[in-house]
Amino acid sequence: MYRPILMFVLMLPTFIIIDSVTVNGMQLLDNFGHVVFFCCFFMNYLRGCGIAVIARKIKDKMSNSMGDRHMSEELKIYDENQTEIGVADRDEVHKIGYWHQTFQCWFVDQNDDMDYIYLQKRSNDKKDFPNLLDITAAGHLLSTETVADGVREVEEELGIDVHFNELISLGVIEDPIETKSFLDREWAHVFLYRLKESDEFNLQQEEVSGIVKSTFQDFYDLCFDKKKEIRVNGFEMRELGERTIVNRNISLEDIVPHRKAYLQQVVKRIADYI
Structure with a gap:
């Protein structure tokens, strides 16, 4: 937080020199000196802590606006x-x-x-389950939307343009998640998508901060408690937009707490298609 002040102190002599240049008794570079100084100072400020602070403020603003949007979302509701x-x-x-x-x-x-399955890492800014791994792409269906409209979530979160007719339906699966603060009872319309070589992840960082994959067999075994940990690899996005490589072990505790019955149904149905 003290870097801008330090830069100011270090650059002050330069400013004074530029500001004092005279030709024929006139300070011709006076105004120019002010411009140069403040431009340099601002650039160094951004190169220091400024970008991180600004990025955080922008993300906070966007997160708040996302929260406001969620508050205004209307969903169709159903009985059991x-x-x-x-x-x-x-x-x-x-x-x-x-x-x-x-x-x-x-x-x-x-x-x-070798078959692989992909998981997204939820952003640190997410209200629910920040930094946990989850379904590759998912979202609520608004009261005005059809199931086919839900494919927008893929492009919004992952930056990959997928058409609904490219998806394989795995049916509707109950996916209730209960915490101390809410009860999320979902009738999940579940789909499978085979990633193409031309597909490139371009993450919406307010929602998704990384993508990892594991072998499908490992993930299957994890869901059925045949393994306590599995290896994943992929990438995570840092605050300034750079990617860092991920290669680590995960357990079910690193994943959003879907019920095992849900996860087991999903992997069994995926196994029928791969």
Whole structure:
């Protein structure tokens, strides 16, 4: 936080020299000196702590606006038999525990005859489950949206343009998650997408801060408690936008706490298609 002050002190002599240059008794560079000084000072400020601070403030603003948007989202609500019973605000849906619809898409690919599955890392700015791994792309279906409209989540979160007809439906799976602060009861429309060589991740960092993958068999075994830890590799985004390599072990504690029944149904259905 003291770097801008230090830069000011270090550059002050330069400013004084430029400011005092005269030609024929006139300070011709007076105004120019002020401009040069403040431009240099501002650039050094940004190169120091400024960018990080500004980036954090921008992200906070965007997170707050995302939170405001979530507060205004209206979702269709259902009973336990999937019968529609009305519309409610997202916060009310999670507070009371109404059943509602979501879109979920799991990414897989194959390399050297080995199948892989992809997980996103939730942003540190997320209100719920920050920094945990989760479904590759997912989101709530608004009251005005169809299931097909949910494919927008893939491009919004991951920057990959996917058409609904490229997805493989895995059906509707119950996905309730309960914490001390909310009850999220989802009828999840689950889909599978095979990543193409031309696909490139361009993450929406307010939502997603990284992508990792594991072998599908390892992830399958993790979901069925055949393994306590598995190896993942991929990348994470840092505050200034650079990517860092990830290569580490994870357990179920590193993943959003979906019920095992949900995870096991998902991997069993994926296994039928790969």
